Amino acid sequence: MHVEPIRRYGLAIAIVCGSVAVRYLLGSIVTTLPFSACFVAVTLAARYCGPGPTVLAFVTSFLACDYLFMAPRGSVLTFTTVAEGVQVLVSAGIAGILGTLMHSVQASREILAIRESMLQSKTRVLHQLLRVQESEKQSIGHDIHDGVLQYVIGAKMMLDATLDRRGDPAGYGELKTAADSLERAIAEARNLIRGMRTAPLDDLGLRGAIEDLVEQCEIAGTEVGVAFADDIDDIPTELRVVIYRIAQELLANVRKHSGSTVARLSLLRDPEAIELVVEDEGRGFEATTVASSGFGLTGIRERAAMVMGECRVESAAGRGTRVRVRVPLDIDPQAATGHRGAAATRDGTNPDVARSLQRPR
Structure with a gap:
């Protein structure tokens, strides 16, 4: 017994x-x-x-x-x-x-x-995972900027100097093609770094960072109407990062896949949750193809789930797409401020990340 x-x-x-x-x-x-x-x-x-x-x-x-x-x-x-x-x-x-x-x-x-x-243990682990994920993105972005990108920029400058010399050196056409390729590589690397960093979020707050995303979207040819709650920046750091990343992905989807020149973004708040809605008037897709659409919706759902949120997608072929992400505000305060597993700065940013953000760009 x-x-x-x-x-x-x-x-x-x-x-x-x-x-x-x-x-x-x-x-x-x-x-x-x-x-x-x-x-x-x-x-x-x-x-x-x-x-x-x-x-x-x-x-x-x-x-x-x-x-x-x-x-x-x-x-x-x-x-x-x-x-x-x-x-x-x-x-x-x-x-x-x-x-x-x-x-x-x-x-x-x-x-x-x-x-x-x-559930609380799982939530703490997910919050820590989110912090580590963002820290890794920041680190990779800095490594690309301070390492590979500098070599590429240096090579581009040397090619430009060669092309600016008088005369018609042998292989001028090949040099011009190489210079153009390097210029495109620099642009792509800078876009990659911009996507990895949360500098706009740190400098401008959530509303300002999303307005920056909207401005990029409009430069690319898609007009975006926006609506914000007044107290949208008064939320934990983890939630701000999650909402920013999801908005970034959704606006990129509108720009790349929807075929729509008009979109709407609203970021609202009630006593229990914060809600992000992005909708367009583009080509849309059938609900049965969401999982295999390749539009990053699975990643968006997983990111929302990290903070106990949910993502709902409404779409039909030829009728546009509406994505609604709702994230609860009552996450663990200690996890939200980074007191578990690592110390935090006054604004909730991991000190290692804060130091890396101060490195020259």
């Missing part, structure tokens, strides 16, 4: 002994209800020990009460009528049922507490 069953059966016996002892000590005061100790023992055993120990508690407490408190004392099964015995059995059964119900309620509460603890 395992230790846990032994403990439960031992507790049931202890409950019986305690109940009978109390009834015995109060014998001069409580002259009626000889089986009261039995009812108490059964109720407590059912509450704390489970079904098997409850049966043991009933049998032992019943015999003890009959032996000690029923006349003639010192004998068992001394009921004068069958009805009297049935009454005791029914009463004990009711007590057992009540105790079992209480035991079930307590077990359910414990299960809920365990699930809540697991």
